[in-house]
Amino acid sequence: MGAEDWATLLRELDQKVTPARCAVLEVVASxxxxxxxxxxxxxxxxxxxxxxxATVFRTLERLVELGLVAHVHLxxxxxxxxxxxxxxxxxxxxxxRACGDVFDVDPALLDDVADALASSLGxxxxxxxxxxxxxxxxxxxxxxxxxxxxxxx
Amino acid sequence: MGAEDWATLLRELDQKVTPARCAVLEVVASxxxxxxxxxxxxxxxxxxxxxxxATVFRTLERLVELGLVAHVHLxxxxxxxxxxxxxxxxxxxxxxRACGDVFDVDPALLDDVADALASSLGxxxxxxxxxxxxxxxxxxxxxxxxxxxxxxx
DNA sequence: ATGAGTGCAAAGTGTTTGCAACTAT
DNA sequence: ATAGTTGCAAACACTTTGCACTCAT
Numbered sequence: 001m002g003a004e005d006w007a008t009l010l011r012e013l014d015q016k017v018t019p020a021r022c023a024v025l026e027v028v029a030s031x032x033x034x035x036x037x038x039x040x041x042x043x044x045x046x047x048x049x050x051x052x053x054a055t056v057f058r059t060l061e062r063l064v065e066l067g068l069v070a071h072v073h074l075x076x077x078x079x080x081x082x083x084x085x086x087x088x089x090x091x092x093x094x095x096x097r098a099c100g101d102v103f104d105v106d107p108a109l110l111d112d113v114a115d116a117l118a119s120s121l122g123x124x125x126x127x128x129x130x131x132x133x134x135x136x137x138x139x140x141x142x143x144x145x146x147x148x149x150x151x152x153x
Numbered sequence: 154m155g156a157e158d159w160a161t162l163l164r165e166l167d168q169k170v171t172p173a174r175c176a177v178l179e180v181v182a183s184x185x186x187x188x189x190x191x192x193x194x195x196x197x198x199x200x201x202x203x204x205x206x207a208t209v210f211r212t213l214e215r216l217v218e219l220g221l222v223a224h225v226h227l228x229x230x231x232x233x234x235x236x237x238x239x240x241x242x243x244x245x246x247x248x249x250r251a252c253g254d255v256f257d258v259d260p261a262l263l264d265d266v267a268d269a270l271a272s273s274l275g276x277x278x279x280x281x282x283x284x285x286x287x288x289x290x291x292x293x294x295x296x297x298x299x300x301x302x303x304x305x306x
Numbered sequence: 307a308t309g310a311g312t313g314c315a316a317a318g319t320g321t322t323t324g325c326a327a328c329t330a331t
Numbered sequence: 332a333t334a335g336t337t338g339c340a341a342a343c344a345c346t347t348t349g350c351a352c353t354c355a356t
Contacts, residue, residue, distance in 0.1 A: 016330055016335060037320075052338050057321065059336095073228035075283035078320060094276060095283075103276065109269055113262050121256060122290025123247060130228035130248075130286040137275025169310060169355055190345080205313050210346065212311090231345060 013066055023047040024059045028069055034080035034093070034102045074102065075133045090128035098139035102131060166219055176200040177212045181222055187233035187246070187255045227255070228286045243281035251292035255284060 006022040015021070027043040028035065035043070041056045060081055063069040070084040072093050080102065084090075091104045107127055114125040159175040168174070180196040181188065188196070194209045213234055216222040223237040225246050233255065237243075244257045260280055267278040 018330075018336065020337075050338080054322075054339080055337055073286070075226035075228075094270065094278065096276075097279070097282070103274060105270065105274075109266055113266060116262055117247065117258065117287070121258075122293065123249075123256065123287055124293055125247065125285060125287040126250070127285065129250070130284065132278060132280070132285070133226070133283040134270070134276050134278040140275065140277055171311065171355075173312075203313080207314080207347080208312055 009068070015062070015066070019048045020044070020051045020055050021059050021062075023051060024056060024063065025068070028063070028081055029083045032082070034072060034082050036078035036080050038078060040081065070128065072102070072128070073130050075131060092127045093131035095131045095133045096136035096139055097133045098135055101136060103136065162221070168215070168219070172201045173197070173204045173208050174212050174216075176204060177209060177216065178221070181216070181234055182236045185235070187225060187235050189231035189233050191231060193234065223281065225255070225281070226283050228284060245280045246284035248284045248286045249289035249292055250286045251288055254289055256289065 006025040007017045009025075010017045010021060023044045024040060026047060027040050030043075037053075037057055037060060040060070041051070041053050044051050044056060060069060060071070064071055064081075068084060069081050070090060071079050071081045073079050074093075074095050076095075076097070077100070089107050092107050092110055094103045094105055095101070096103070110125065110127040114127060117123040117125050159178040160170045162178075163170045163174060176197045177193060179200060180193050183196075190206075190210055190213060193213070194204070194206050197204050197209060213222060213224070217224055217234075221237060222234050223243060224232050224234045226232050227246075227248050229248075229250070230253070242260050245260050245263055247256045247258055248254070249256070263278065263280040267280060270276040270278050
């Protein structure tokens with residue numbers, strides 16, 4: 001999507017079109033990765049200088065409200081943001097506590113868990129909203145003795 | 154367990170016995186709830202005055218290393234700590250993002266998920282380490298319209 | 307005696323907020 | 332014109348760290 005399209009999209013949602021907003025959308029849309037607010041701030045700076053951190057936070061909050069962006073809380077460290085694909089089902093996230101990588105996982109994986117929680121506790125699970133933690137294949141084999149792995153993320 | 158027992162336990166683990174440590178152990182053992190470091194600080198203050206925050210943090214870190222205490226990262230807000238029962242299997246946690254309550258859940262619930270992640274990605278899941286989020290029964294029914302529920306925890 | 311543990315103050319993240327200036331409509 | 336947005340600075344919540352002093356052993 002080009003810059004013009006973000007403007008159109010925002011207008012359709014009755015939002016004001018500003019350089020900061022377009023830049024944030026552009027940045028978030030530019031990658032499949034999960035970006036922290038900090039990373040977004042610095043990437044936005046490459047597109048539009050002098051966009052303030054606070055503005056990025058406020059903009060992200062707004063975009064989440066509008067359903068354009070999703071955020072995931074990681075067990076350690078900053079919240080990450082990524083574009084939310086319209087029809088697509090929200091995926092679930094697992095974080096490697098050794099290397100910090102986030103892996104996207106099939107949301108169906110937690111369906112049984114969600115059902116079990118719903119029937120036993122009446123609890124409605126939002127599987128996409130928080131990441132689970134563990135150790136990825138690379139880190140598990142790499143540092144055979146699990147030295148750094150216990151480093152607590 | 155009385156104060157004397159904490160001293161004994163610490164000695165068995167080759168740790169120095171100090172009032173601060175015993176108090177932290179006492180506090181963590183005094184409840185089934187998941188306490189934040191802050192809550193522990195203030196409860197410790199009732200037992201032993203003038204124990205500094207930093208000491209509580211350092212002590213908790215140590216107790217986790219020793220395997221006496223477990224900590225759980227919540228999707229939002231502070232890390233919580235609770236006593237770790239020796240033989241007992243670590244439980245899994247779900248957080249209500251409306252009221253903030255943490256529910257303990259049968260760890261077996263995630264066994265299938267853990268297996269699936271292991272075989273598909275080689276990922277080793279630490280199910281107890283991070284809480285999942287959702288909405289508890291009370292909050293789901295209470296605020297029918299889900300007003301506050303979207304408040305993002 | 308001596309090294310581990312502690313209090314304190316200070317810094318470090320990540321995020322939010324009040325307010326005055328600005329700008330998209 | 333005017334309501335919504337922004338930049339700034341300051342505050343916030345949670346946690347860590349360097350250092351000198353104290354205490355358990």
